[in-house]
Amino acid sequence: VSAARGRRVGDSGTREAIADAARAQFASHGYHGATIRAIAAAAGVDPALVHHYYGTKESLFAAAMRLPVVPSEVLAAALEPAARAARSGPGFGELMVQTALTLWESDELSDTFLGLLRSAVTSEQAAVMLSEFIADSIFATLARVAGLETPKNSPEAEYRISMVATQMLGLALTRMVLGLPAVADASVDDLAATVGPAIDRYLTGEIPVPARRRRRRAGGH
Amino acid sequence: VSAARGRRVGDSGTREAIADAARAQFASHGYHGATIRAIAAAAGVDPALVHHYYGTKESLFAAAMRLPVVPSEVLAAALEPAARAARSGPGFGELMVQTALTLWESDELSDTFLGLLRSAVTSEQAAVMLSEFIADSIFATLARVAGLETPKNSPEAEYRISMVATQMLGLALTRMVLGLPAVADASVDDLAATVGPAIDRYLTGEIPVPARRRRRRAGGH
Numbered sequence: 001v002s003a004a005r006g007r008r009v010g011d012s013g014t015r016e017a018i019a020d021a022a023r024a025q026f027a028s029h030g031y032h033g034a035t036i037r038a039i040a041a042a043a044g045v046d047p048a049l050v051h052h053y054y055g056t057k058e059s060l061f062a063a064a065m066r067l068p069v070v071p072s073e074v075l076a077a078a079l080e081p082a083a084r085a086a087r088s089g090p091g092f093g094e095l096m097v098q099t100a101l102t103l104w105e106s107d108e109l110s111d112t113f114l115g116l117l118r119s120a121v122t123s124e125q126a127a128v129m130l131s132e133f134i135a136d137s138i139f140a141t142l143a144r145v146a147g148l149e150t151p152k153n154s155p156e157a158e159y160r161i162s163m164v165a166t167q168m169l170g171l172a173l174t175r176m177v178l179g180l181p182a183v184a185d186a187s188v189d190d191l192a193a194t195v196g197p198a199i200d201r202y203l204t205g206e207i208p209v210p211a212r213r214r215r216r217r218a219g220g221h
Numbered sequence: 222v223s224a225a226r227g228r229r230v231g232d233s234g235t236r237e238a239i240a241d242a243a244r245a246q247f248a249s250h251g252y253h254g255a256t257i258r259a260i261a262a263a264a265g266v267d268p269a270l271v272h273h274y275y276g277t278k279e280s281l282f283a284a285a286m287r288l289p290v291v292p293s294e295v296l297a298a299a300l301e302p303a304a305r306a307a308r309s310g311p312g313f314g315e316l317m318v319q320t321a322l323t324l325w326e327s328d329e330l331s332d333t334f335l336g337l338l339r340s341a342v343t344s345e346q347a348a349v350m351l352s353e354f355i356a357d358s359i360f361a362t363l364a365r366v367a368g369l370e371t372p373k374n375s376p377e378a379e380y381r382i383s384m385v386a387t388q389m390l391g392l393a394l395t396r397m398v399l400g401l402p403a404v405a406d407a408s409v410d411d412l413a414a415t416v417g418p419a420i421d422r423y424l425t426g427e428i429p430v431p432a433r434r435r436r437r438r439a440g441g442h
Contacts, residue, residue: 121342121398131399155403162395162403163415169399170391174383177342178352178390182376182383186431194384194428198419207415210407 015053018043022064027125031061031132058137065116068108072141078103079145092146093199097192100168104176105188114176117169134165146203156209163202167195236274239264243285248346252282252353279358286337289329293362299324300366313367314420318413321389325397326409335397338390355386367424377430384423388416 021043025034036057040047054060062070078099083092104113119126139151139161151158171191174180183191201207242264246255257278261268275281283291299320304313325334340347360372360382372379392412395401404412422428 118342121339121394127399131401134399135401159403159407162401165401166391166395166404166416167388167419168391169394170387170389173342173390173394174387178348178355180352180356180383180386182380182431183387186380190429190431194423195387198388198422201419202415208411210403210411 011053014043014045014049018045018050018053018060019064022060026061026064026129030125030128031057031130031136036060058133061133061137065112067112072137074103075099075138076141076145079142083145083147091196091200093201093203094192094196096142096164096199097168097171097195098188101171101175101188101191104172110176113172117172117177135162139165148203159209160202160204160207163207164199167198167202171195232274235264235266235270239266239271239274239281240285243281247282247285247350251346251349252278252351252357257281279354282354282358286333288333293358295324296320296359297362297366300363304366304368312417312421314422314424315413315417317363317385317420318389318392318416319409322392322396322409322412325393331397334393338393338398356383360386369424380430381423381425381428384428385420388419388423392416 018039022034022039025039025042028034029038036047036050039060040050043050050060054063058072059070061067079096083095103109116126116130120130121127135151135158139158142161142164143149143151143157146161148154148157148160151161171183175183175186175191186194239260243255243260246260246263249255250259257268257271260281261271264271271281275284279293280291282288300317304316324330337347337351341351342348356372356379360379363382363385364370364372364378367382369375369378369381372382392404396404396407396412407415
């Protein structure tokens with residue numbers, strides 16, 4: 001799963017210009033606020049060319065952030081097969097923890113993942129951008145694979161997936177950044193068996209789902 | 222609960238020198254590695270005077286980091302009363318989440334807390350220091366209040382408390398730093414009811430506790 005579509009000889013300058021423009025637009029307007037139209041204008045090209053080179057907004061984001069892969073595609077590919085078997089029943093959470101830890105700690109992804117986390121923690125702008133990106137791309141994929149409604153259309157699905165995010169990002173923070181010994185030393189399988197049932201409960205268990213929520217932009221600093 | 226003991230007129234220069242020396246020693250040697258003896262030597266005073274001014278190593282750390290309170294003391298005071306009632310049975314986790322969120326989001330503490338988290342995420346040195354501090358001071362207090370063994374002497378207690386830390390720090394990261402909307406907008410009570418049972422399970426439920434662990438320094442980057 002590559003972050004960028006096939007390239008022809010000679011168009012690398014234009015591609016690069018689009019990625020540079022996208023990086024600036026995402027940084028200043030967030031993931032939601034940045035539009036393909038504005039990115040195209042800033043790069044001095046037609047919006048159709050942006051679509052031609054990069055396909056979806058997420059692929060363009062992945063290219064602009066120099067991610068080696070498109071996160072939701074990798075996640076979906078890794079989770080789909082077993083999700084068909086478990087379909088958010090018992091065992092799905094365990095699988096999700098195993099998959100996420102294995103991806104984050106892979107040579108290909110760990111620097112990128114930690115870099116995104118670091119920038120989000122130190123820059124409000126980056127936090128808004130990452131938060132919106134997670135909510136748009138990762139959450140939709142997770143919900144689909146887990147058999148929930150689309151988070152954008154369902155406050156309950158959004159709350160459930162967000163609670164999964166609290167546990168998964170906390171695992172990443174304590175294991176990969178803080179290096180809390182008992183978390184850093186534990187095997188992926190032990191962590192998956194420990195955390196998996198909590199994930200299952202957030203996805204499908206009885207939890208108090210806030211009835212209605214005021215919509216607002218991410219980045220509640 | 223104040224981070225510093227009573228002061229006499231005229232000794233503020235010495236106190237300040239000790240706090241400055243402590244800050245430097247904690248930063249370069251970590252929380253475990255920094256000794257009262259070395260801090261006293263760096264400040265040019267007798268170790269007894271460090272004890273006299275600051276009491277415990279944790280109080281000295283709190284003063285050096287300019288924390289407005291000594292974290293484990295505030296935590297213990299906030300958790301003790303209800304812990305006597307719940308004693309790590311159902312309901313204790315919910316109380317812990319309520320207490321932690323209320324503390325972290327208080328005017329007095331939120332800047333300090335976010336500052337520590339930011340520095341730990343951006344500096345390996347700060348991560349080691351914070352991780353060791355959490356493991357030494359916060360974990361011991363949490364384990365005592367929850368009725369577990371001392372984490373330093375029990376790999377099982379350390380693993381259980383560390384898993385609590387993965388969830389609690391993930392909640393802080395997503396709510397206060399990333400500002401994921403569904404987490405940032407939820408009430409403290411809803412979050413406590415959602416996350417509490419996961420905390421209870423980590424503390425007392427059936428989870429696969431790694432049998433033996435190689436001891437090592439924190440900060441597994």
